[in-house]
Amino acid sequence: MATKDLRINRQIRAREVFVIDAEGNQKGIMSVFDAVMLAESVGLDLVEVSPNANPPVCKVLDFGKYRYEQEKRLRDAKKNQSVVKMKEIRMQPKIERHDLETKSKFIGEFLAEGNKVKVSIRFRGRELAHTELGKVVLDKILAQLTENGVGFNLDRDALMEGKMMSMIVSPAKVSAASVKKDNQ
Structure with a gap:
C-alpha cells in the first residue's frame, strides 16, 4: 500500500483497532480515540498499516520516518529491476x-x-x-x-x-x- 493511501491519527475511520506500540508489543484491541491518545502521549503517530484486517491493525510510529523508509525501499526496488526490450x-x-x-x-x-x-x-x-x-x-x-x-x-x-x-x-x-x- 502506498504511503499516500495510509490513514493516520484522526483520519482512521474504524471504531476499534488492533494496536501495536512503538517497540512492536501488541497492545490489543482498543478504541481509535484511546489508541490516538496512546500515540500522542509518546509523541508519535497512529498509522493504519492493515486497513483490510478485522479489526484494522494500527502501529504507533513516527509517520515521517516510516514514509521516508517506504519511499527509499521503492526507489531501491526500482533501481534493481531490469527492463527487457x-x-x-x-x-x-x-x-x-x-x-x-x-x-x-x-x-x-x-x-x-x-x-x-x-x-x-x-x-x-x-x-x-x-x-x-x-x-x-x-x-x-x-x-x-x-x-x-x-x-x-x-x-x-x-x-x-x-x-x-x-x-x-x-x-x-x-x-x-x-x-x-x-x-x-
Missing part, C-alpha cells in the same frame, strides 16, 4: 546465406545487450504454401547462434501468425557471481 528481426524464407549470417550476428548483439528478440519470417504470395522453408531458416538461425557461442533461451518455438512465422529468443540468464568475477 523486445527487438524484432524480419526476413523472408528465400534469404541468402550471407544475409542470414548478418541477421544472426545482429540477433547475437541484441541478446548480448540483454534484449529479447523476435525473429520473424514473412511469407508473400505462393510462399505461404511452403511454410516449412521458414522453419528451416529459423533452425539455421538457432544453429548459427549456437555455433557463435551466443547464450540464449528459446522462449517460443516457431509459430505461424497470419502470414508470418516467428519465434522468440531471450538471453541466457547470467549468474550474479559470474558477473562480479568478470568485473574484477
Whole structure:
C-alpha cells in the first residue's frame, strides 16, 4: 500500500483497532480515540498499516520516518529491476546465406545487450504454401547462434501468425557471481 493511501491519527475511520506500540508489543484491541491518545502521549503517530484486517491493525510510529523508509525501499526496488526490450528481426524464407549470417550476428548483439528478440519470417504470395522453408531458416538461425557461442533461451518455438512465422529468443540468464568475477 502506498504511503499516500495510509490513514493516520484522526483520519482512521474504524471504531476499534488492533494496536501495536512503538517497540512492536501488541497492545490489543482498543478504541481509535484511546489508541490516538496512546500515540500522542509518546509523541508519535497512529498509522493504519492493515486497513483490510478485522479489526484494522494500527502501529504507533513516527509517520515521517516510516514514509521516508517506504519511499527509499521503492526507489531501491526500482533501481534493481531490469527492463527487457523486445527487438524484432524480419526476413523472408528465400534469404541468402550471407544475409542470414548478418541477421544472426545482429540477433547475437541484441541478446548480448540483454534484449529479447523476435525473429520473424514473412511469407508473400505462393510462399505461404511452403511454410516449412521458414522453419528451416529459423533452425539455421538457432544453429548459427549456437555455433557463435551466443547464450540464449528459446522462449517460443516457431509459430505461424497470419502470414508470418516467428519465434522468440531471450538471453541466457547470467549468474550474479559470474558477473562480479568478470568485473574484477
